[in-house]
């Protein structure tokens with residue numbers, strides 16, 4: 001497997017969701033468990049840049065796709081900008097959802113550098129924030145995209 | 150080392166650190182006799198550590214659950230210490246109430262309790278450093294100023310860093326805490342400025358911070374499968390089949406102690422990975438012996454509660470005047486029954502705890518809001534000394550009250566001991582929902598009478614709640630002073646307590662999260678009945694700006710502060726504006742947890758009944774100073790979103806003594822596209838600063854219901870709202 005730009009050898013059953021392979025076997029705990037059912041987005045990672053739910057992705061299905069987790073987000077300029085905006089605008093409350101939110105936001109801005117509010121809604125609707133930080137998530141995305149708040 | 154009383158049980162100490170530093174800290178009265186030679190060990194822990202190289206560390210004593218306490222409380226210390234925020238590092242304290250006193254994230258109490266003492270702690274440290282500088286430079290204290298962790302003597306253009314003074318300061322007597330000079334708040338450079346959370350960079354880079362990220366050598370993953378019906382026990386289980394599954398190390402039955410707050414019965418599974426444990430659960434077959442609540446259901450409770458309409462409850466809560474006598478003479482009367490359902494907390498990080506048991510020592514890595522009950526249960530059930538339980542308080546992925554109970558800590562400790570291996574116990578989301586601690590449902594059978602001018606002259610409430618044998622359960626009682634008690638001349642509130650087997654628990658703005666909806670919706674009904682504007686009607690009900698009740702009591706009610714936030718929210722919303730058809734403005738106010746809040750809301754209701762919240766305005770009065778405006782606004786917006794989400798779609802329903810919902814599909818949390826813009830304003834009043842985790846919640850659901858009424862003419866008396874009723 002290729003995780004955050006590094007080759008990693010994984011010994012696990014093929015049906016193990018990528019979420020648990022990352023957390024329990026590889027030791028990357030930034031990807032979070034929230035529901036295990038594709039409902040919360042806390043486990044969002046990128047496969048070749050596209051956002052997927054790691055809890056719904058068996059490791060056997062990953063193939064040769066490059067995996068990026070929240071720990072690898074700062075490898076790109078866009079990732080670093082998002083992280084800086086998130087910190088400066090003080091988006092997190094508990095912070096548990098924010099790794100998944102950032103991965104979803106990074107995928108959005110990669111494909112749609114100047115998103116509309118509807119684009120943001122569509123890209124972020126699958127990511128729950130139980131603390132209710134959506135107002136600031138939207139503001140941080142817009143700040144990075146340079147679109148009007 | 151020197152000591153001074155900080156509170157009745159705690160002392161403030163200061164002393165030298167190895168390497169020439171100064172520490173400033175607290176411990177139990179008597180800790181000095183433990184023979185601590187000037188280092189914060191043996192029952193003493195530092196709040197402040199200053200090293201010769203001017204490195205400054207502040208220890209945050211309370212659990213961090215997303216309320217921002219690890220940022221806001223240290224801000225108070227650093228402000229008075231007069232260092233720059235960028236010069237300090239914040240460290241999380243261990244759980245030890247002998248040292249720190251109360252370490253609870255609950256009741257929105259930290260700011261209330263610590264605002265003054267943490268400022269004084271910082272100011273005392275600063276005074277000692279200044280004194281040390283005065284001696285060193287041979288100048289009077291009055292000629293010295295501080296800033297950026299330096300003491301300056303302007304006249305001779307000399308300055309010394311705190312670090313350079315630390316060793317000298319450590320030998321000085323502590324100044325009188327009551328007499329230390331505090332800054333004029335106008336000179337604050339940190340407090341009152343928006344300060345991003347101290348762990349933000351760790352959060353956004355995915356660093357291991359949370360309970361669920363904990364790891365100890367040799368650790369296995371544990372799951373604990375409990376009876377779907379609360380209180381149920383294990384009759385038998387196919388343990389051998391489960392143990393045969395790849396990656397599973399052990400499986401055993403835990404008998405429990407019959408108390409769902411401590412250690413329920415269930416089957417423990419120990420596995421190499423979470424996935425192996427999950428597969429084992431699928432293979433697990435348990436024959437359960439259902440618990441005492443097996444015949445309890447939400448439907449049954451609703452019937453029992455409905456039958457009580459028009460009667461009086463056996464428990465008298467509060468009586469003033471004579472409501473029964475006044476009611477028949479009223480010019481207009483209105484009866485209505487209100488209801489809100491059971492809820493679970495569903496924080497995004499499910500319950501989990503890592504435990505290592507070594508002989509009679511227990512070490513826990515626990516995402517907890519309230520470590521001490523966990524320590525007590527573990528000491529009792531494992532037969533170890535409370536001091537032998539070390540609790541690392543991990544950052545919590547949300548709390549909302551759920552982590553005030555500590556059964557997951559007890560489970561982890563018990564399972565680790567039985568399995569003879571360190572474990573990380575992880576609850577699945579389904580465990581979290583189905584074994585939730587319930588926000589008690591409630592019913593209120595209300596009646597009110599108005600005189601010819603539309604003034605409320607009589608009010609009765611038969612409150613139907615939950616508990617055992619006539620005693621209110623946790624978070625299920627109503628205060629004697631719940632508004633509008635004391636604002637209506639003839640008032641009666643009484644109660645019936647229904648027996649409930651499931652555990653109940655505090656949920657953000659406990660009890661008030663339901664009461665706000667009931668009282669402020671019914672008051673809205675009365676405004677329309679009186680033919681008055683809802684804001685004007687509320688102003689009349691509050692009456693002259695005055696304090697009702699004794700000034701030093703938690704349950705006094707300040708009409709001036711309630712009026713202040715009501716007027717502010719109305720002004721922000723442009724109250725009285727004309728709106729298009731099927732759009733409406735609603736308003737409500739509520740006092741709880743020492744905070745006054747009003748919410749105004751604008752909604753549009755589609756012909757199909759769907760409700761869109763277009764905008765929310767929230768005005769709060771939590772005293773004269775907002776410690777961290779960034780965190781404060783985040784808390785208020787979060788509370789509003791929490792409350793709208795809950796009112797729109799959340800109910801945990803019991804059937805056969807078990808919760809029917811299992812995950813976020815059945816128990817929906819508000820999502821981004823439904824989130825309205827939320828404007829927040831603070832009304833500063835000359836009162837001590839109080840907490841913000843909770844009081845913004847209760848005014849929100851009634852503002853929503855009242856806005857829906859304004860838009861549609863349909864009065865919603867039950868949560869969650871039923872959009873079927875709102876069709877054009």
Ligand code: FES
Pocket residue numbers: 032033034035036037038039040041042043044053054055056
């Ligand atoms: S944990 Fe994967 S979507 Fe919730």
Ligand code: FES
Pocket residue numbers: 092093094095096097098128129130131132133215497546547
């Ligand atoms: S910040 Fe707590 S769940 Fe999003």
